[in-house]
Amino acid sequence: QVAEVSETDPLTLSAWILTQQHKSVGARGRLTVLLNAIGVGCKFVSSAVRRAGLAGMMGMAGSSNVQGEDQKKLDLVANEVFKNSLRRSGQCCILVTEEEDEPIFIEEPFRGDYAVVFDPLDGSSNIDCGVSVGTIFGIYKAKNPGSGKYTLEDVMRPGTEMVAAGYCMYGSMSYMMITTGKGVAGFTLDPTLGEFVITHPNVQVPTRGPIYSINEGNAINWDVATKRYVDECKAGTHNNGKPYSLRYVGSMVADVHRTLLYGGIFMYPADKKNTKGKLRVLYECFPMAMLVEQAGGKATTGTKRSLETMPDSIHDRAPIYLGSKEEVELIEQFKKEA
Numbered sequence: 307q308v309a310e311v312s313e314t315d316p317l318t319l320s321a322w323i324l325t326q327q328h329k330s331v332g333a334r335g336r337l338t339v340l341l342n343a344i345g346v347g348c349k350f351v352s353s354a355v356r357r358a359g360l361a362g363m364m365g366m367a368g369s370s371n372v373q374g375e376d377q378k379k380l381d382l383v384a385n386e387v388f389k390n391s392l393r394r395s396g397q398c399c400i401l402v403t404e405e406e407d408e409p410i411f412i413e414e415p416f417r418g419d420y421a422v423v424f425d426p427l428d429g430s431s432n433i434d435c436g437v438s439v440g441t442i443f444g445i446y447k448a449k450n451p452g453s454g455k456y457t458l459e460d461v462m463r464p465g466t467e468m469v470a471a472g473y474c475m476y477g478s479m480s481y482m483m484i485t486t487g488k489g490v491a492g493f494t495l496d497p498t499l500g501e502f503v504i505t506h507p508n509v510q511v512p513t514r515g516p517i518y519s520i521n522e523g524n525a526i527n528w529d530v531a532t533k534r535y536v537d538e539c540k541a542g543t544h545n546n547g548k549p550y551s552l553r554y555v556g557s558m559v560a561d562v563h564r565t566l567l568y569g570g571i572f573m574y575p576a577d578k579k580n581t582k583g584k585l586r587v588l589y590e591c592f593p594m595a596m597l598v599e600q601a602g603g604k605a606t607t608g609t610k611r612s613l614e615t616m617p618d619s620i621h622d623r624a625p626i627y628l629g630s631k632e633e634v635e636l637i638e639q640f641k642k643e644a
């Protein structure tokens with residue numbers, strides 16, 4: 307899956323986005339501008355994440371530094387960065403961010419035809435200890451482009467209508483995975499160039515993978531199908547008696563990133579306490595489900611394809627099981643049998 311990077315001719319994210327645009331008949335380059343704005347936001351956040359400990363940005367919201375300036379927590383900084391970059395791109399009409407209760411309607415002259423849903427810094431419990439966090443985003447095209455009329459209905463839509471989605475993981479390196487509905491491409495931020503260069507031109511999630519990823523601390527509240535699946539992972543029932551490995555970072559971006567590359571399954575089920583699970587439909591489940599499907603994997607709520615969920619509010623939640631096709635199909639089968 308990994309491509310060699312040419313030292314003298316690296317394919318950068320911006321160049322790749324342009325080539326995608328050239329493939330779409332009638333494209334006017336607006337999505338290109340928007341995706342570039344997201345790329346810039348990710349670079350900014352990547353650099354902020356790397357400096358966070360030194361710059362005193364760790365968990366310090368509300369406190370002030372020696373100059374008496376207010377210091378912001380990294381997730382609030384990331385939110386401001388993306389809001390500004392998206393607004394300035396001139397391509398957005400509505401933004402939905404995990405950090406804000408209300409949707410943001412972009413005013414003229416900055417308004418455009420795309421609605422962007424995002425989690426600027428996901429995995430907040432991992433920020434202060436330096437473990438991987440990430441940005442997740444999904445993009446819809448407004449229902450009536452060019453009309454100047456934009457409503458909440460432009461974002462309250464199933465994930466099948468997203469035109470692009472992706473995430474950036476701020477880990478040992480910063481990785482960007484992106485789809486515009488024609489497969490998944492992966493980029494790695496070259497810190498010396500300050501550019502994302504293509505390293506995974508065509509990501510394919512393996513059809514099986516002996517890794518399961520779930521917060522097992524919630525096991526007491528799981529449903530029958532989830533319990534059965536995890537028990538069978540441990541027993542190696544579907545792996546010639548060899549038990550699966552458990553890997554759980556607690557940052558969705560990191561857990562999904564590993565699942566895309568190594569295969570296996572990532573689960574955040576509904577349980578007795580959280581009857582809709584934890585993860586947010588619009589800016590956590592949908593973008594990841596679109597990426598996984600575009601990479602040949604599957605994503606389900608347990609009873610239906612994740613992307614076909616209709617969110618009932620912008621911060622709605624849904625259970626999710628995603629990853630290798632055959633692992634997800636086992637869960638679907640167990641749900642039916644339960």
Ligand code: AHM
Pocket residue numbers: 404425427428429430431521556557558559561574584
């Ligand atoms: P956050 O948006 O508050 O960071 O929460 C989302 C995160 C996901 O990244 C991760 O998959 C999940 O919460 C972990 O939850 P838990 O700590 O319950 O296992």
Ligand code: MG
Pocket residue numbers: 404425427428429590
């Ligand atoms: Mg989140």
